Amino acid sequence: MIAFNKYYNHFNIVSILLITISLIFLIFKGLNFGIDFKGGTLIELRSTDTKINVTTLRDKFSQMNLGDISVKKFGNDTDYLIKFENKDNKKDIIKEIKIDLDKSFGNNFNFRRVENVGPKVSAELLKSGVIAISLSLAIMLFYIWIRFEWQFSFGAILALFHDVIVTLGVFSLFSLEINLSIIAAVLTIVGYSMNDTVVIFDRVRENLRKYSDIKIYELTNISINETLSRTIITSATTLLALLAIYFFGGEILKGFSLAMILGVVFGTYSSIYIANTVLVRLRVSQKTVLREDDNN
Amino acid sequence: MLYFSKLRILSITLFSLLFILITSSNLFKIDDSFFDKKINLGLDLQGGSYLLLEIDNTPVIEQKLQNLSTTIKNYFKDKDIRIKNIKIEDQKIFFNVDDQSKKLIVETFADEDSEINPYYPRFKSHQLFLEDTGLNFKVSFSKQGLITLKTSSQDQAIEIVRRRIDEVGTNEPNILKRGNNRILVELPGLDDPMRVKSLLGKTANLTFRFVTNNENDNFGVEKLKFEDGIEEATVSKRIIISGDNLLDAQPQMDTQNNQTIVSFSLDRVGAKRFGRATSTGIGKQLAIVLDGKIISAPVIRDTIASGSGQISGGFTFQSATDLALLLRSGALPAPLNIIEERTVGPDLGQDSINAGMIALAIGFLLVILFMFVKYKIFGLITNITLIINLFILLGILTLFEATLTLPGIAGIILTVGMAVDANVLIFERIKEELKDEKNNIIAFDSGYIKSRTAIIDANITTLLAAVILFFMGSGPVKGFSVTLGVGIFTTLFSVYFIARLFTSIYVSRNRDKEKLI
Numbered sequence: 001m002i003a004f005n006k007y008y009n010h011f012n013i014v015s016i017l018l019i020t021i022s023l024i025f026l027i028f029k030g031l032n033f034g035i036d037f038k039g040g041t042l043i044e045l046r047s048t049d050t051k052i053n054v055t056t057l058r059d060k061f062s063q064m065n066l067g068d069i070s071v072k073k074f075g076n077d078t079d080y081l082i083k084f085e086n087k088d089n090k091k092d093i094i095k096e097i098k099i100d101l102d103k104s105f106g107n108n109f110n111f112r113r114v115e116n117v118g119p120k121v122s123a124e125l126l127k128s129g130v131i132a133i134s135l136s137l138a139i140m141l142f143y144i145w146i147r148f149e150w151q152f153s154f155g156a157i158l159a160l161f162h163d164v165i166v167t168l169g170v171f172s173l174f175s176l177e178i179n180l181s182i183i184a185a186v187l188t189i190v191g192y193s194m195n196d197t198v199v200i201f202d203r204v205r206e207n208l209r210k211y212s213d214i215k216i217y218e219l220t221n222i223s224i225n226e227t228l229s230r231t232i233i234t235s236a237t238t239l240l241a242l243l244a245i246y247f248f249g250g251e252i253l254k255g256f257s258l259a260m261i262l263g264v265v266f267g268t269y270s271s272i273y274i275a276n277t278v279l280v281r282l283r284v285s286q287k288t289v290l291r292e293d294d295n296n
Numbered sequence: 297m298l299y300f301s302k303l304r305i306l307s308i309t310l311f312s313l314l315f316i317l318i319t320s321s322n323l324f325k326i327d328d329s330f331f332d333k334k335i336n337l338g339l340d341l342q343g344g345s346y347l348l349l350e351i352d353n354t355p356v357i358e359q360k361l362q363n364l365s366t367t368i369k370n371y372f373k374d375k376d377i378r379i380k381n382i383k384i385e386d387q388k389i390f391f392n393v394d395d396q397s398k399k400l401i402v403e404t405f406a407d408e409d410s411e412i413n414p415y416y417p418r419f420k421s422h423q424l425f426l427e428d429t430g431l432n433f434k435v436s437f438s439k440q441g442l443i444t445l446k447t448s449s450q451d452q453a454i455e456i457v458r459r460r461i462d463e464v465g466t467n468e469p470n471i472l473k474r475g476n477n478r479i480l481v482e483l484p485g486l487d488d489p490m491r492v493k494s495l496l497g498k499t500a501n502l503t504f505r506f507v508t509n510n511e512n513d514n515f516g517v518e519k520l521k522f523e524d525g526i527e528e529a530t531v532s533k534r535i536i537i538s539g540d541n542l543l544d545a546q547p548q549m550d551t552q553n554n555q556t557i558v559s560f561s562l563d564r565v566g567a568k569r570f571g572r573a574t575s576t577g578i579g580k581q582l583a584i585v586l587d588g589k590i591i592s593a594p595v596i597r598d599t600i601a602s603g604s605g606q607i608s609g610g611f612t613f614q615s616a617t618d619l620a621l622l623l624r625s626g627a628l629p630a631p632l633n634i635i636e637e638r639t640v641g642p643d644l645g646q647d648s649i650n651a652g653m654i655a656l657a658i659g660f661l662l663v664i665l666f667m668f669v670k671y672k673i674f675g676l677i678t679n680i681t682l683i684i685n686l687f688i689l690l691g692i693l694t695l696f697e698a699t700l701t702l703p704g705i706a707g708i709i710l711t712v713g714m715a716v717d718a719n720v721l722i723f724e725r726i727k728e729e730l731k732d733e734k735n736n737i738i739a740f741d742s743g744y745i746k747s748r749t750a751i752i753d754a755n756i757t758t759l760l761a762a763v764i765l766f767f768m769g770s771g772p773v774k775g776f777s778v779t780l781g782v783g784i785f786t787t788l789f790s791v792y793f794i795a796r797l798f799t800s801i802y803v804s805r806n807r808d809k810e811k812l813i
Contacts, residue, residue: 044644091497091634095490112644114489118635121348125770132768139760147753181703184765184773188710188780191761195714195754199721202750230724233670234717237663241713244659245706250651252340253706260710 002228004272005221008280011273019162022169029172034083034179035115037129039122041066041086041093044113047078052105054080060104064097075251079112086116129183133164136190144194148201149288155278156197159270163193167262181256189263192238196231196271203227204279208289216284220276235268298741298800308793312684315691322694335693338701340772341649343642344484349457349496349632351477356449356630357387357437364424365389368435371412377401381432389435401433402426415440446476452629454479459625460495479632489639491618499587499631500622502539504570507581507593508532520583522590523609529590531583536573541566545623547616550608556616559606560623567603575599584609586619638771652705659709660686667716671723674813677798678719685715685790692782701775711783717754718791721747726813736807740799751788759784 035042047057057080058071067085074081086093094114101109117125137160145153164186171178203223211219224231239261246257300308322334339346361384368389369379377400382391393401405426408416415423423441427434437445450473457479461469470482483492507529508517515534521527545560562570573582574596583593584607592609611619640648664682667675689708693700726743733739762784765777806812 046643092490092494095494098490110641110643111639112641114637114639116634116637118633120350121636128768132764135768136761136764139764140757143757143760180769180773181776184703184769184776187761187765188758191758192714194757194761195717198753198757199750202753206746226728227724230717230720233666233720233724234714237666237716238710238713240662240666241659241709244655244662245709247655248651248658249655249706249709250648250702252648252702253651253655256703256706 001221001225003221004224004276005217005280008217008273008277012277015162015270015274018166018169022165022172025169025172026165029175031168031172031178032175033126034177035117035122036179037122037126039085039117039119041084041117042113042115043082043094043097043111044074045080045082046076046110046112047080047105047108048110049105049108050078052108057082060101064100066093079251125180129180132183133186133190136187137161137164140190140194144198144201147198148205149284151279151282151284151288152201152205152275154282155275156194156201158278159197159267159274160190160193162270162274163189163263163266166266167259170262171259176258177255179255181253182259185256185259185263188260189267192260192264193267193270196234196267197275199230200224200227200271200276204276204284205289208284208286212286217280220279224272224276231268231271235264238264298737298744298796298803300797300800305797308797312688312794315688316684318691318694319687322690333694333697335690336697336699337645337649338699338704338772338775339482339484339638339645340640340702341645341652341700342484343486343640343645344482345486345489345492346636346638346771347481347483347493347496347634348474348636349453349479349481350635351446351449351453351479351629352631352633353446353449353477354387354630356445357442358384360437360445361387361389364435365391368412372397372401372404375400387436390432391435392432398428402428405435415444419444443476449629450476450479453632456626456628457481457496457632460621461492463621463625464492464495466492478635485642486639493634493637495618495622496632497634498622499628500539500625501587501627502542502623503585504536504538504573505534505583505585506532506536506573506577507583520585520588520590522593529581529583529593531585531590536582537562537566537570539623539627541569542623545620547611547613547620548606550606555608556611556613557606557608558611558616558620558623559604561604564603567601570603570605571599571601575601591619648702652702656705656709656712660712663712663716671813673802674719674723674799677795677802678716680798681719681790681795682712682715684794685786686712688786688790689779689783692786693779698778698782699775700779701772703772704775704779707776707779707783711780711787714758715783715787715790718751718787719795721751721754722791723813730813736803736809736812740803744796751791755784755788 054071054073061069061071061082067087069082069084071080071082073079094111098109098111137157140160141153141157144156167186167189171182200223203226204220207214207219207223214222242257242261242264245253246261249257318333321332365382365384368391369382372379377393377397380392382389384390404410405413405422405424407413410416410422413422413424413426415421419440421440422438423444425436425438425441454471454473458471461471461481461483466483466486468484472480474480481496483489486492509530511517513532513534515532517530517532519528520531522529541562543561543563545558548557548559550557577596578599579596581593581595584591591607594608607619664679667678669675671678686708689711722743725747726740729739729743729746733742759781762777762781766774766781769777803812
């Protein structure tokens with residue numbers, strides 16, 4: 001048996017530090033919102049002419065007066081991703097760019113993807129994203145509250161907060177782009193992390209009923225150990241699937257799978273070191289669950 | 297938990313086979329309406345355009361208020377009340393009356409069967425909202441009035457959008473209302489998204505009006521620019537004919553000077569008016585105005601009584617074709633703005649499919665390998681279950697002709713990774729049970745029973761997340777929530793029916809074997 005409980009205090013400090021640092025990054029550095037949430041235009045180009053490189057392309061685009069612009073390589077050597085504000089929301093901007101590019105480089109570009117999000121829509125998307133994440137947290141809180149006692153619910157939700165905030169913190173730290181698929185990833189993380197926590201909690205509750213003489217400090221450790229091999233195997237298979245998406249699923253899914261990978265790692269950690277320590281600190285005992293049984 | 301009746305075994309087998317069959321129908325052409333269903337590929341996989349259009353109702357509201365102000369004036373004139381200082385500002389009508397008439401005005405507007413302020417019997421709310429500021433009266437559209445106005449302009453606009461898109465001839469467009477002032481257009485496999493965008497971006501409000509130098513024209517005049525944006529002309533506000541009078545419009549080649557033109561034919565009313573205008577106005581310039589810009593302003597040389605004519609204006613064949621198309625399908629009630637666009641080219645779509653499939657295959661192999669190494673014979677059972685699970689999942693998506701997107705494929709891969717969870721929970725529990733219980737059958741049985749609450753709780757949390765995503769997400773993300781959500785059900789089914797069936801067969805044949813798992 002591994003003595004996870006020996007490190008409860010240490011990792012509580014680590015968790016608090018992680019959350020604090022993440023919050024500092026989120027508040028002072030902020031998130032790198034993509035066009036979904038900031039508005040603007042995105043173009044994915046593929047050139048058939050290998051002589052064109054990112055510098056010449058960047059120079060060309062900066063001459064076009066498109067406002068704040070970024071030109072980057074995207075996966076392949078011949079693929080580029082161009083993003084700009086498109087402040088005036090000009091209607092025929094794509095046509096104009098195409099004509100301009102054809103004039104300078106010859107007809108060598110294939111417009112593989114064009115996305116344009118107006119300021120109104122991006123504000124709405126951001127709002128619904130925030131609502132979706134808050135709603136999912138609230139529903140999870142409520143669900144666990146129904147299924148367990150409030151102490152469990154509190155522990156689970158704290159773990160979820162940790163996962164969401166630290167994952168977003170990493171995205172802030174490395175200036176990774178936040179788009180619609182990241183919101184999907186965060187929601188899935190919420191589901192996954194909850195899943196992980198619930199399995200351990202289920203065992204804690206069962207053990208609480210079984211043993212009246214073991215303190216919660218020991219009891220959580222027993223429960224974590226009993227469910228440990230399941231935790232490891234499920235995390236491993238989920239990570240294997242996610243790594244396959246990250247490395248082979250194409251550029252578009254990179255951000256999504258990265259967020260999920262981080263979420264699975266943090267989710268597994270928080271199930272053990274946040275959710276359970278909350279139970280310990282709230283002094284959950286056999287009485288807690290027996291009272292629940294009476295209520296039913 | 298380990299007992300299966302013959303009937304049950306048969307129905308599970310048949311059920312699984314059915315879904316394997318349905319799934320394979322995606323790969324083969326089967327001549328049967330039931331099996332001919334296919335998974336729809338989302339726009340991000342097959343290529344195409346997603347456009348969200350917003351109707352700008354401001355001109356409609358202003359036009360309606362303009363008409364209303366005349367109606368109000370005339371209505372009260374008949375009742376011997378003089379409406380003074382009537383003006384429209386900020387989407388409101390302002391006017392004054394004598395003090396003694398004030399009461400009557402308020403009563404007329406508040407009357408439930410008011411002629412001037414309708415809707416009350418139908419909506420329990422009036423169309424207009426009257427406010428007495430003390431200085432004057434202020435009339436604006438009520439909430440209900442605005443809703444009705446917006447809905448009706450949305451109904452008209454969606455019809456015109458549909459006609460325009462049908463004329464371009466894309467396959468299976470999807471045109472839907474969103475809210476009361478938006479229209480969603482999904483165009484799979486589009487060749488030229490820019491053309492459709494420019495077609496939808498035009499109101500196509502066509503009018504024929506005289507060019508005039510007389511500033512005191514009865515109908516008022518306005519200065520309009522030509523298409524080139526440089527030249528200007530003063531044009532009367534009197535409309536001779538408008539786009540509504542057109543029966544047909546076609547692009548044509550003018551053989552005399554090799555120009556592309558748009559020829560049109562008019563309805564009876566239009567032909568009559570056009571004939572009269574061209575007979576009285578010989579020598580005058582007739583401006584052809586589209587969306588506030590003059591296309592051309594030819595000089596009238598002859599009376600045109602035939603009810604047909606042509607528009608020239610330096611068109612290319614493409615622009616003439618598009619103008620004819622716009623004129624045929626009619627004008628939009630209000631301008632449309634494209635507030636969101638997502639276009640994916642067909643080759644990127646194909647690349648995404650390939651990448652998704654490779655990722656799925658590799659993810660699947662890794663998980664299968666891992667499970668086999670870890671659990672041997674029970675790993676094999678899990679793996680067979682996983683394959684059948686995948687077939688059932690794809691089969692359900694096929695059966696409902698669901699839309700598969702790139703994030704949707706990610707959802708399937710993720711399901712593969714997480715689907716083993718339930719089996720792992722069960723197997724780990726059985727291992728624990730076997731420590732105290734020597735009888736294999738009893739240990740397996742209680743392993744299944746005791747792990748059940750954890751499995752159900754754990755899956756419900758993921759399902760909740762998927763449901764929220766389904767309602768809050770859009771487009772590709774929605775596809776993810778569908779595969780993730782359906783995946784949970786197929787996983788539970790395959791774990792509790794298929795995997796358990798295999799397990800029960802294996803355990804009953806090896807009931808006395810030690811270290812079974």
